[in-house]
Amino acid sequence: MTPDTTGTLFLPPQSSTLAGEVDALFNFVLYVSIVFFLIIVLGSAYFALRYRKRRTEQLDTAPSHSAALELAWTIIPVILVFTTFFWGFKVYLKMHIVPKDAIEVKVTAQKWFWSFDYTKENVNSVNELVVPVNKPVQLTMSSTDVIHSFYVPGFRIKMDVLPNRYTVTWFEASNPGSYDLFCSEYCGSGHSEMIGKVRAVSDRDYKEWLDSVGLGGEEIPLIELGAKAYSAKACNTCHSIDGRPGIGPSFKGHFGSQQKMADGTTVTVDENYVRESILNPNAKVVQGYQSVMPSYQGLLKGREIDALIEYIKSLQE
C-alpha cells in the first residue's frame, strides 16, 4: 500500500507502515456512519415536513410495531459493528506485536520533556527521536513522575507512559520527515509544552547522527553550545530568555542577580548555584515557583553544563 502523504479532511498524512491500515478502517466507519446519519436525519426531516400538522387533528392510524422492521434495524447494525470490532482488533494486534529486528530505544518521560536512550549505541537525546526510515523501532517507555502518553499522530500510535512500569510500542516510519510528538495524558502546567519531534532519516544520515552524538564536538564555543543545549535539552519548555516568567524563572538577567528562595534565604545566582540547580534542582527553589524540575544528572555531559552556565551568563538585560 502506498502511503497517502497529503492527508484528508479528517486525517493527517500517513507516515508509518500501519497508518494506512488504521485509516482504511477509519474511512470504513466514516462512510457507514454517513449513511446511517443520512437515514436518521433525512428521514426525520422528510417525516417532519411530510406529516406536519393538518388543520383538524385525527386519530393515529399508523402501526406502532413491526417485527420485520425492528429485526432489520437490530441485525444490520449488529453485523456492521461486529465487522468493525474484528477489523479494529486485528489492526490493534499488529500494533502490539513488535517485529524481531526492531531497533530498541528507551524512552523516559518526565515533567515536561522526553528523553531517548539508544542503549546499544550509548547515545542520548532530549525531545528529538531520530530514527531510520523503513526500519521498525521499539520504544520501551517509563515515567519518572506522573502518567504521560507518547503520541505521534502521523504514525497513528499512542501509548501511556507510567511510573514504575514499562510499556512498549513500536512503529516503522515509511517516509523521511519530521513528525510532531505530543504528550497526550494530562500532566500539569507544562503539559501542552511537552512536545517533541520524531525525525525519520535515511540509513546514512541515521549513522551520521549517532556518530555526531547530539550537539557537536569540542570545537564549538561554549556559549554557542549552551544556546544549542538550551533548546535541545528542553530548558526552553519552562525558562524563557526574554524575561517572561514561565513554569520556572526566565534566564534573562538571572545570572548574578539576588534571588529569594522558597525557604526565605537569599542566594546569588552564580556558577555553583546554576550547576546545583541543573543537577539537583529542588535543593534551592526560587520563591513563587513550584519545585517541579527533574534532575539532569546523566542527561548532560560536563562540557554541556559549562556551556549552559556560560549561555545563561550571556543573557544579561
Next chain:
Amino acid sequence: MNAALEQSYLKNPKGLTSWLFTRDHKRIGLMYLYAIMFFFFLGGVFALLIRLELLSPGKTIMSADQYNQAFTLHGAIMIFLFIIPAIPAALGNFILPLLIGARDVAFPKLNLASFYIYVAGALFAIYSIITGAVDTGWTFYTPYSTESTTSVISMTFAVFILGFSSIFTGLNFIVTIHKLRAPGLTWFKQPLFVWGLYATAIIQVLATPVLSITLVLLILERVFGIGIFDPAMGGDPVLYQHFFWFYSHPAVYIMILPGMGIISETITVFSRKKIFGYNAIAFSSLAIAFVSFLVWGHHMFTSGQSEIAAMIFSFLTFLVGIPSGIKTFNWLATLYKGQISFEAPMIYTLSFLFLFTIGGLTGIFLGALALNVHLHDTYFVVAHFHYVMMGGTVMAFLAGLHYWWPKIFGRLYNETAAKIGAILVFVGFNMTFFSQFILGSQGMPRRYYNYLDQFQPLHAFSSFGSFVLGIGFFVMLVYLVHSLFKGKTPGYNPWGGLTLEWTVPSPPPPHNFDKIPEITHGPYDYDKILVKRN
C-alpha cells in the same frame, strides 16, 4: 391572578420555612432546578473562558495553571453538580409522582435529605474553588492527583458527598415506581420516562458507592500516604483508573437514560403518535443499564492493559451501542404518519435526534481498538462526549424543561423567542463541537493550554461557535425569566398530552390529585383518544 396559581403548591403553604422544610416532591424538585441551573451557568462561564483562552495559541487571557483549573472546574461542575442531578433530581422529582398518579415519592423526608446533601456537597465544591481550585481534570487521575498542590481533597470530598445525594434519589425512585403506581398503571402502561428513571436509579444505587470508595481511598492516599495508587510506594495508578471508570462509565448512562425517557414523551406528544416499539424502548433501557457496568475498560485502551482485556471491553462496548441504535430508529419511526407540530420542546427533540445520532456514531470510531489508539485523549473524544452529553442529555433536558415549564410554573414562555433560542443553541453547538472532531482526528491532544499553529483556524472557529451558543442560552434566560412574571396562563393541558400530569391544574395543587386516578388507557393512545389542547 389566576385561581390555579393561588391554590397551587407554589403558594400553599406560604413562608420561607414551608419551603426549607417541605416534603413536597414538587418543591424539592423546584429547589433542585434552581440549584442545577446556577451550576449550569457557572460551568458555562468556565466553558466560555476556556474557549476564549483557546482563541489563539499562547497566552490569551490566563496562565497555564489557571487554564488547567478552568477546564477541571468546568468538567467537575457540569458532571457532578449539573448533569447527573439535572434530569432525575430536578425534572424527575417534579414529574415522576405525577406521571404515575402518586401524591409524592415513597420517602419524602429522604427526598428532602438528598437535596440538603446535594447542597452540602455543592458548598464543599465552592469552598474548594475558592481555596485553590483543583487542577487535576475531573477524573482526578493518580499519581497526578496525589501530588498536585491544589485543593484536591475538598473537591473529591464534595463529589463523595454528592454521591450520597444521588444514591438516595435513586433508592427513592426505585421504591416509588414499585409501590406507588396508581391502580391500573401496569409496568407496560408506564410512560417511558418512568422506565428511563427506573433504569437510571438502578445504576445510581449500584455504581455510585464504588466512586465513593475510590475517592475515600484517594483522600487517604493524600493524607496518610497509604500507597494503594502511588507507584513510589508500590501502588498502582492504573488501579485508580479501573475503580474510577467502574463508576464513571455507568454514570454516562445515569446522564443519558433519563434524557432518552424525555424524548420518548415529547416525540409522541408533538407528533400525536403512539410510540413505535414501546417494549423495545423499555427493554433497551434495562439492557443499557446492565451492559454499562461491563465496558469501563474502554477508557484505558492505551494504558497498557492486556490485549485480551482490550478485546473483551471493545466487544462489550459495541454491544452497548445496539440498544441506543434501536431507540433512535424507534423515534424516527414514531414520526411516520404523525401530525407533527414544531413548538420549542419539539425543536429540542429534533435537535436531540440530529446531535445524538452524531454522538452515537462517533462512539463506534472510539470503540474500535485500532482507531481508539489514534483518537484517545484528543479533541475527537471531547467532541464525541459533548455530542452525547450536551447534544443528547442537555437537549433532552431542555426539551423536558420547555415541555413541563407551563406545568411547573403555571406560565407560558414566548414561543417565538424560544424558537430563536433553540436555533442559536443548535447552530452554536455544531460550530463549537463539529470542528473539534476534525481537530482531534488531525492529532490535537485534549487538555492543552497551548497548541501548534496548524490547529489555529479550527480552534478559532470552535471558539466563535461557543459565543453563538452563549448568546442562545442568554436568550433563553431572558424569555424564561420574563415568562415567570409576564407569561400567559396555560390550561391543564397546553400540548395535548395523554399522561397524568396533564389531568391536574397548572401548576398542580400541593397534593397533586384530589382523588387517586384509575388508569384505563396507555400513555400514548393517540389511536384511541383525540386530545384537546387547553
